[in-house]
Amino acid sequence: MQYLPDxxxxxxxxxxxxxxxxxxxxxxxxxxxxxxxxxxxxxxxDCPRKANCIHGNHSKQPLDERMKHFEVAKVFQQERQKDLARITSEHGIELRVNRNIQAEGAFADVKADRNYRRFLTKGHVNVEAETILLAMAHNIFKLHCKIQAQRLGVHLIQITVAA
Known part of the structure; x- marks a missing residue:
């Protein structure tokens, strides 16, 4: 369907x-x-596409009497357009590239390199405390690696380097 904004x-x-x-x-x-x-x-x-256009075959009203009806959330559409513009911008692409490297890599490091497959404690409070300790250990190790590589001021990996 074509929208007529005026x-x-x-x-x-x-x-x-x-x-x-x-x-x-x-x-x-x-x-x-x-x-x-x-x-x-x-x-x-008398619309030739009425049977394909109007959905809801469970309606008690016969197809001949029904009219096309739909709803649009305009605020949602506007926010969606803003989000699309934000994530397709150069900075948005850089952030998405870095998320793949940083967030997904953290889980891989914890599972594979640290051989951490399951929680050692039971209960929500204990599991949360264990997760916090695990995250702190991972972050300290990342900081150590950054200090060794002399990359303390660099927070994002450039797209040209990552690609």
């Missing part, structure tokens, strides 16, 4: 307009309230 409407492949029919507020289990804009076509009569 009219706040969508245009389907058959050239029919879907206009705003209302705004719905949905509350999630966590209490977050999202706002969704509802779009409805005024007339889907």
């Amino acid at each position: 009219e706040d409407a969508y245009l389907c492949s058959e050239g029919r307009k879907l206009v705003v029919s209302g705004i719905r507020h949905a509350k999630s289990r966590t209490g977050f309230v999202s706002e969704k804009t509802c779009y409805t076509c005024k007339s889907c009569k």
